[in-house]
Amino acid sequence: MAFIFKIIDNEDIESVIPLVEKLNSYKISYEILKKRFYEMIAQKNYECAVIYDGNKLIGVSGLWFCTRHYSGRSVEPDHVYIDxxxxxxxxxxxxxxxxxxxxxxxxxxxxxxxxxxSNAQSHKFYFNEGFKILGFHFFKKL
Structure with missing residues (x-):
């Protein structure tokens, strides 16, 4: 099987929302996700990578680009999902x-x-990819 990996055009960003909704444990509505994706694109440090099997969208990962004092220029895959x-x-x-x-x-x-x-399957995958746990991600809703 020949899969296509690419950065999706910004005008096609809404096509990834159905896949992200499957990952979305917070049950955020389609309309809010749509609004947030357009805000993310506007920030200019976000791109969305996708996988196609022919014309079928089967995978997604947001990519956040930044520079951090401890890692230098880094990319952060986000909302990774494969059908x-x-x-x-x-x-x-x-x-x-x-x-x-x-x-x-x-x-x-x-x-x-x-x-x-709670995503133990992803933990195994990332360990196998050579990732190390450096800390905890804390979250507080304002």
């Missing part, structure tokens, strides 16, 4: 290799991310 029918076939590794190459080509030197505590 359940395509899991456990090496596609996640292919996707992340594509992300690593894309980030390196742009001059980035590190990848960091957050994952839900």
């Amino acid at each position: 359940e029918a395509y899991r456990n076939k090496g596609l996640g590794r292919q996707f992340f290799n594509w992300i690593y190459d894309y980030a390196k080509e742009r001059g980035y030197e590190a990848v960091e991310l957050n994952t839900y505590v």
Whole structure:
């Protein structure tokens, strides 16, 4: 199978929302997600990587680009989701290799991310990818 990995055009951003909704444990409405995605694009440090199987959108990962004092220029994959029918076939590794190459080509030197505590399957994947736990992600709604 030949999958297509690419950065989605900003005008097509709404096409990723159905996949993100499946990951969305907070049950945020489609309309709020739509509004937030357009705000994220407007910030100019966000891009959205996708996977297509032919014309079918099967995977998504937001990419946040920044510079941090401890890691230098880094990219943060966010809201990573691959359609359940395509899991456990090496596609996640292919996707992340594509992300690593894309980030390196742009001059980035590190990848960091957050994952839900309850998502044990993702923890195993990220450990296998060489990620280390550096701390805790704290959240407070204002």
